[in-house]
Amino acid sequence: MTIQTTPLPWDRETFLSRLQTVGMTRYHHQHPFHVAMNSGQLTPPQIRSWVANRFYYQRNIPRKDAAIIANCPLREVRRIWLHRVSDHDGFREGEGGIECWFRLAEAVGLTHSEVQDELHVLPGVRFAVDAYVQFARTKPWPIAIASSLTELFAPDLMQSRLQAFERYYSWISPSGLDYFRARIVQAATDSRQGLELTLRYCSTLQLQEEAVRALGFKCDVLWSILDALSQTATPIESSMQQEFHLRT
Numbered sequence: 001m002t003i004q005t006t007p008l009p010w011d012r013e014t015f016l017s018r019l020q021t022v023g024m025t026r027y028h029h030q031h032p033f034h035v036a037m038n039s040g041q042l043t044p045p046q047i048r049s050w051v052a053n054r055f056y057y058q059r060n061i062p063r064k065d066a067a068i069i070a071n072c073p074l075r076e077v078r079r080i081w082l083h084r085v086s087d088h089d090g091f092r093e094g095e096g097g098i099e100c101w102f103r104l105a106e107a108v109g110l111t112h113s114e115v116q117d118e119l120h121v122l123p124g125v126r127f128a129v130d131a132y133v134q135f136a137r138t139k140p141w142p143i144a145i146a147s148s149l150t151e152l153f154a155p156d157l158m159q160s161r162l163q164a165f166e167r168y169y170s171w172i173s174p175s176g177l178d179y180f181r182a183r184i185v186q187a188a189t190d191s192r193q194g195l196e197l198t199l200r201y202c203s204t205l206q207l208q209e210e211a212v213r214a215l216g217f218k219c220d221v222l223w224s225i226l227d228a229l230s231q232t233a234t235p236i237e238s239s240m241q242q243e244f245h246l247r248t
């Protein structure tokens with residue numbers, strides 16, 4: 001008779017280091033689009049395109065977080081997660097991260113309505129973001145929480161983005177960058193909470209391995225957004241080019 005033994009879960013340090021390895025090797029800070037952006041090489045139309053497309057990500061984050069809350073039967077976890085929805089949506093008109101993103105959009109020369117109506121959102125960006133929301137709707141909530149852990153790596157990237165924008169893209173009004181200033185602090189809190197929940201509730205080896213895969217999946221989501229932006233001559237670029245050709 002063979003006795004089936006359940007493999008032991010990783011200890012906390014091993015689990016943490018597996019998660020960190022995924023982030024360090026696959027996070028979108030290394031994508032050529034980000035490297036070009038943070039070294040001042042993007043044109044105004046490319047910046048506009050990034051802002052208009054990233055808006056689609058921003059507006060879907062609270063839907064993703066609401067899906068996690070809906071799937072989680074533990075009120076102590078829901079209590080921790082709930083602020084993420086209002087951080088982005090605000091408590092009233094004119095507040096919250098999405099509103100800040102609209103201000104960034106206006107600062108780079110986009111109108112409120114073209115952003116709101118998603119006029120410039122690329123198919124690849126839509127597919128990637130929708131996949132993230134669907135992932136949160138359909139996966140066990142601790143796994144969906146683990147997929148948010150890219151945020152562990154976001155504050156450093158946002159800090160260098162902020163410096164790059166102030167240095168290379170001075171045509172953008174500094175008040176347009178408030179989203180990043182606020183988010184550097186929020187992302188640090190969010191990722192700390194997400195990490196504690198992941199380490200506590202992904203308590204079997206199977207869940208731990210799935211959490212590491214979830215983080216890889218999320219890196220792919222963010223990477224695909226930038227791939228789509230890199231490979232497409234966007235409507236924003238085309239209209240700007242037409243304007244340019246008319247003037248010259």
Ligand SMILES: O=C(O)c1cc(C(=O)O)c2c(n1)C(=O)C(=O)c1cc(C(=O)O)[nH]c1-2
Pocket residue numbers: 061147148149150151152153154157158183
């Ligand atoms: O600009 C960025 O590079 C970046 C990255 C990430 C991330 O790593 O997931 C987020 C954000 N920004 C962000 O603004 C944000 O609100 C956010 C929420 C989440 C999430 O998965 O719950 N990630 C991110």
